[in-house]
Amino acid sequence: MSDPIALVVVDAQRAFRLWEAAGKRRNNPDALDRIADLLALFRRTGQPIFHIRHENRSPGSSFHPDAEGYVVEEAAHEQGDEPVIVKGVNSSFIGTDLEARLRAAGIRRVAICGATTNHCVETTTRMAGNLGFDAVLVEDACWCFDLDGPDGRRHSAEDVQAMTLANLSGEFADIATAETMRVQLGSAD
């Protein structure tokens, strides 16, 4: 059997849909479909899957466990005994047992997707690379929002995403798409 690769799905929760409904502009409108494709691919090929959820217990947070935003998107719901790991900061590796679980399972490769590209996904990917995992960012299965800099300059979601890819590529991770992952995992379907 070839070296296993784990899919890490970061924060595919309804909060971002609510932000969008409230007027925030995002990129990659089909990203949840690509996450669904990846989940189907990893299930079909028997590769491990880790679902990450963001939780923030501050009153009024979109990610409060009692809030609608905390609920996982239907397309990204866990199945069977797939592990769900709850985090409280951007990195999926801080305050969680994700690293310990990956090492215990002998997993050295991770494919990362979810939201938002530049915050939780990018921080998780930087740490994955620096912790010694072979990391892949699946670019069309991630999304982010327009972002205002401290200088007042507005960066489009597309530019934000492009810079995340430029910063990560070759330094922390390889960049893939859901389709190149399908080819890489050799799935006939």
Next chain:
Amino acid sequence: MSDPIALVVVDAQRAFRLWEAAGKRRNNPDALDRIADLLALFRRTGQPIFHIRHENRSPGSSFHPDAEGYVVEEAAHEQGDEPVIVKGVNSSFIGTDLEARLRAAGIRRVAICGATTNHCVETTTRMAGNLGFDAVLVEDACWCFDLDGPDGRRHSAEDVQAMTLANLSGEFADIATAETMRVQLGSAD
């Protein structure tokens, strides 16, 4: 005495000067002067300083300990018993005792500067924030280089730096300048 704040100077080594001499284009040409200002300020006000060095033992690396690029820039040289911490990846918190040293000393606030803004400085700052430190990025005491994305698009060093600040601001860190740090630390000089 007010809550101490530590200065973390990341990778102020000659490698980047060599990259520049080889034709790479950077921003913030005065960043080393601002690092020197910060070092003088933190020494004058008796605040802790941590010097981070990047080491890469791969043959031919700019950061090989026997290479000229490994040498710290004169403006950023440690003095007396200021600690020097050697790292092998982007984050100053991975594979080092920086977090343990900060916690042992009761330090909850860190001001981060050095190079490059989007790689080692940004990764260190993201982790500092996620580990629960109050992090400040000193923007004029950091620099970076033009960067090509995996799509072939070239991002100017100024755009790379602007996106780092936009990504970090409010989410992982506050943004400061060497001058606002001087005012904040109440130094008369």
